[in-house]
Amino acid sequence: MYRLTIHTAFAAAHNLIHYQGDCENLHGHNWKVEVSITTAELDKAGLGIDFKILKRETNTLLKTLDHKYLNELEPFKSLSPSSENIARYLYVELTKIFGSDKVKVEMVTVWESDYAAASYYE
Ligand SMILES: Nc1nc2c(c(=O)[nH]1)N=C([C@H](O)[C@H](O)COP(=O)(O)OP(=O)(O)OP(=O)(O)O)CN2
Numbered sequence: 472m473y474r475l476t477i478h479t480a481f482a483a484a485h486n487l488i489h490y491q492g493d494c495e496n497l498h499g500h501n502w503k504v505e506v507s508i509t510t511a512e513l514d515k516a517g518l519g520i521d522f523k524i525l526k527r528e529t530n531t532l533l534k535t536l537d538h539k540y541l542n543e544l545e546p547f548k549s550l551s552p553s554s555e556n557i558a559r560y561l562y563v564e565l566t567k568i569f570g571s572d573k574v575k576v577e578m579v580t581v582w583e584s585d586y587a588a589a590s591y592y593e
């Protein structure tokens with residue numbers, strides 16, 4: 472099997488809901504995002520998926536979150552925009568794009584600081 476990983480980032484504001492503490496208040500993060508896909512097959516160029524395509528599609532998706540107030544966006548209107556829920560949302564959306572018999576989105580990790588990250592995988 473091959474595992475391909477890209478790193479990218481977005482910036483946004485949020486506040487955690489059903490949470491007591493500082494993070495229930497509006498604040499922001501520069502989230503780093505790590506996406507890993509696995510595949511058993513390579514094309515003739517020796518690529519699982521072209522990193523350029525993986526980065527482009529991920530960045531297109533992240534543009535819908537970038538510089539937004541996450542709590543106002545449809546996926547998080549009734550779901551706390553924690554790093555866990557952001558990671559799961561990205562996993563589900565990227566699986567719609569890349570998931571196939573041959574390719575699996577293995578894991579999405581979302582870093583909200585240099586020291587704290589949440590990952591989602593199935
Ligand atoms: N499991 C999770 N825990 C927390 C999340 C989360 O998404 N998943 N999110 C938050 C808040 O978003 C908050 O912004 C994080 O702040 P905090 O942990 O306080 O981070 P700091 O960088 O300010 O570091 P300090 O530990 O306070 O120094 C909270 N928890």
Ligand SMILES: [Zn+2]
Pocket residue numbers: 485494498499500583
């Ligand atoms: Zn936060």
